Amino acid sequence: MSMRPLMTVLVVLATLAAGSLGAVLRAWVVATVQRRAGRASARAWGTAAVNLAGTAVMASVVVATREARLGPAVAIVVGVGFAGALTTFSGWVVDAVRLAGAGARSWPRAIGLELVGQLALGMAVASVIVAR
């Protein structure tokens, strides 16, 4: 990817800003789901929601980039910045391990449904969009 220096700086700054936005939106969704459900363990559903939504965004960006409907700059800002930070791997895995460790979930549910199941679902969502 060749970009002019100023352009590169602008893309990086926009990507950081989009990452901020994605992270704050994730925090808001997770906190809102947790509060509405009235129990801390419900935060996992909030994480699942942002992870799957962000995957759809990322897959759409990949498709649009392939079809040259989206330039690399916008793809980086929206894909790497927004969708990348909206979704999380660390929070997802650590929550599952802690909830199971604390007895709020059975291990089969934490591993089978929340980890393997969510990743399979995310991959399916991405596959459907990419295969369009």
Added chain:
Amino acid sequence: VDARTARDVALGGALGTGMRLVVVLPLAAAVGGATAGRILVANLVGTAVLAAVIARADDAPAWAARVPFLGVGLLGGLTTFSSLAVALAVLLEGGRVRAAIALAAASLAGGVIVAMLAARAVSRAARSA
């Protein structure tokens, strides 16, 4: 989410995103595939550090106050689910089923193991301190 939390998450999110940008930068591939290994490393490192931070926050209020910036923002923003899911889809699309299974297994098994080890190491260190 109060204003202070939002500010911490926003700052941490920008920083984590910047770190991830550096990791994936030879960026021919906002298009998956080539960056999968780098994403895996960022995800596992971020998971280990987050598990340590959260374990520390359990019994140290000063660390609990750092969770929005460090945990939700920086480490949440450094690690990513969307790139992983899309990388898996792209591998499958290209018929690289074994590579997809290996990436998924390394991510999940690796994530669970490093999360447990990091949390255990931190609580052991806290007990002996």
